[in-house]
Amino acid sequence: xxxxxxxxxxxxxxxxxxxxxxxxxxxxxxxxxxxxxxxxxxxxxxxxxxxxxxxxxxxxxxxxxxxxxxxxxxxxxxxxxxxxxxxxxxxxxxxxxxxxxxxxxxxxxxxxxxxxxxxxxxxxxxxxxxxxxxxxxxxxxxxxxxxxxxxxxxxxxxxxxxxxxxxxxxxxxxxxxxxxxxxxxxxxxxxxxxxxxxxxxxxxxxxxxxxxxxxxxxxxxxxxxxxxxxxxxxxxxxxxxxxxxxxxxxxxxxxxxxxxxxxxxxxxxxxxxxxxxxxxxxxxxxxxxxxxxxxxxxxxxxxxxxxxxxxxxxxxxxxxxxxxxxxxxxxxxxxxxxxxxxxxxxxxxxxxxxxxxxxxxxxxxxxxxxxxxxxxxxxxxxxxxxxxxxxxxxxxxxxxxxxxxxxxxxxxxxxxxxxxxxxxxxxxxxxxxxxxxxxxxxxxxxxxxxxxx
DNA sequence: TTTTGAGTTGTTCGA
DNA sequence: GTCGAACAACTCAAA
Numbered sequence: 001x002x003x004x005x006x007x008x009x010x011x012x013x014x015x016x017x018x019x020x021x022x023x024x025x026x027x028x029x030x031x032x033x034x035x036x037x038x039x040x041x042x043x044x045x046x047x048x049x050x051x052x053x054x055x056x057x058x059x060x061x062x063x064x065x066x067x068x069x070x071x072x073x074x075x076x077x078x079x080x081x082x083x084x085x086x087x088x089x090x091x092x093x094x095x096x097x098x099x100x101x102x103x104x105x106x107x108x109x110x111x112x113x114x115x116x117x118x119x120x121x122x123x124x125x126x127x128x129x130x131x132x133x134x135x136x137x138x139x140x141x142x143x144x145x146x147x148x149x150x151x152x153x154x155x156x157x158x159x160x161x162x163x164x165x166x167x168x169x170x171x172x173x174x175x176x177x178x179x180x181x182x183x184x185x186x187x188x189x190x191x192x193x194x195x196x197x198x199x200x201x202x203x204x205x206x207x208x209x210x211x212x213x214x215x216x217x218x219x220x221x222x223x224x225x226x227x228x229x230x231x232x233x234x235x236x237x238x239x240x241x242x243x244x245x246x247x248x249x250x251x252x253x254x255x256x257x258x259x260x261x262x263x264x265x266x267x268x269x270x271x272x273x274x275x276x277x278x279x280x281x282x283x284x285x286x287x288x289x290x291x292x293x294x295x296x297x298x299x300x301x302x303x304x305x306x307x308x309x310x311x312x313x314x315x316x317x318x319x320x321x322x323x324x325x326x327x328x329x330x331x332x333x334x335x336x337x338x339x340x341x342x343x344x345x346x347x348x349x350x351x352x353x354x355x356x357x358x359x360x361x362x363x364x365x366x367x368x369x370x371x372x373x374x375x376x377x378x379x380x381x382x383x384x385x386x387x388x389x390x391x392x393x394x395x396x397x398x399x400x401x402x403x404x405x406x407x408x409x410x411x412x413x414x415x416x417x418x419x420x421x422x423x424x425x426x427x428x429x430x431x432x433x434x435x436x437x438x439x440x441x442x443x444x445x446x447x448x449x450x451x452x453x
Numbered sequence: 454t455t456t457t458g459a460g461t462t463g464t465t466c467g468a
Numbered sequence: 469g470t471c472g473a474a475c476a477a478c479t480c481a482a483a
Contacts, residue, residue: 132480132481132482133481133482138480138481139479139480139481140479140480140481142481143480143481143482377475377476377477378476379475379476380475449476449477452478
């Protein structure tokens with residue numbers, strides 16, 4: 001039997017803390033498959049970030065990364081055969097598409113007398129592992145978080161590029177050129193991920209508890225794109241956080257736990273990527289027709305007339321990223337002020353976000369819509385003015401992304417319609433009356449309650 | 454089985 | 469300006 005193996009990279013584009021290397025050693029071919037089924041919907045920002053990260057990975061493997069475009073069910077067995085690999089090593093994928101894809105690949109490999117070996121996952125604790133004493137999955141975050149922490153996780157794996165002796169590519173290896181984008185992206189690649197993480201550990205993590213809610217300040221970690229592509233493993237981050245022992249480090253650990261919780265929920269309920277997790281919300285009356293499309297376009301383009309909402313939607317376009325607090329504000333506005341389906345907003349986010357992660361994105365949206373886990377009380381409707389004044393108290397965030405309002409000083413920028421000089425040139429009137437739409441949203445939620453019986 | 458306590462992120466109103 | 473109460477009722481987790 002051949003001692004050769006294949007390491008098939010997917011969402012784990014790194015060489016440190018990479019357990020698949022230990023499983024595949026001593027000799028393997030490094031493979032990445034550009035799957036048109038994933039690349040299509042992933043959007044220009046994520047595609048470009050992916051290509052750049054692949055170039056970085058190829059460099060750390062000294063040019064040995066085999067990149068092939070095609071259907072993995074066809075490509076992976078072909079490459080495995082070309083090097084006569086006994087096994088193909090992967091980190092397990094728990095997403096709805098990945099599970100089906102991997103089963104198809106595995107079937108063909110097994111027919112050829114090879115194995116698909118799953119070692120680790122993109123999570124500290126793999127989905128499906130954290131269970132109540134009776135074996136059922138958790139549906140509420142707080143008890144999940146407790147059980148997740150008790151379950152614990154392995155230490156980071158001690159690996160680097162030299163853990164495996166890399167075989168030469170067997171086919172022409174092509175990483176596509178960057179897709180043309182307007183957005184400015186964070187630096188890609190594993191080294192950039194580690195550098196960013198170190199910067200956060202040395203700085204903002206100390207004030208994370210309060211700083212994370214301020215879109216006008218660099219208070220968040222901005223690790224989401226790196227986690228999305230596995231340029232760092234959460235286990236590496238958790239090990240660093242454990243040595244901090246501060247309240248803020250705990251708060252950040254909780255954010256990692258949310259990522260794992262939502263991955264677990266999506267694993268339990270793959271349908272929840274598209275459907276209401278709580279099906280009684282199917283009875284929620286939604287806006288529809290041409291007026292709904294017009295309202296949606298205004299939201300997408302950041303011309304709702306609510307400055308904090310517009311700033312967020314424009315940050316999304318400019319940076320392919322949005323501050324988490326503002327994601328909640330714009331989501332609440334779409335769902336509760338415009339009465340549009342959460343999946344419209346979720347799809348728009350997935351198209352533009354450089355960190356777009358199916359589990360976190362869809363369930364973040366469902367949380368706001370009230371149809372998800374830990375459904376927020378229906379009467380909790382974000383007030384876009386209050387939220388702006390509270391979390392962007394000087395208006396700096398709004399002015400940064402909404403040039404029409406740059407001449408407005410201080411927090412008056414959150415209510416431009418009330419300025420003594422009138423609405424600044426080029427900035428729209430509020431597209432809705434928030435107070436009225438809030439009451440409308442509450443009335444619509446009554447329908448859900450009524451349908452529940 | 455039954456019971457009890459609790460649930461990310463808020464807003465409004467009135468004192 | 470600040471503060472506490474009301475906003476309802478349901479499901480989940482655990483004892």
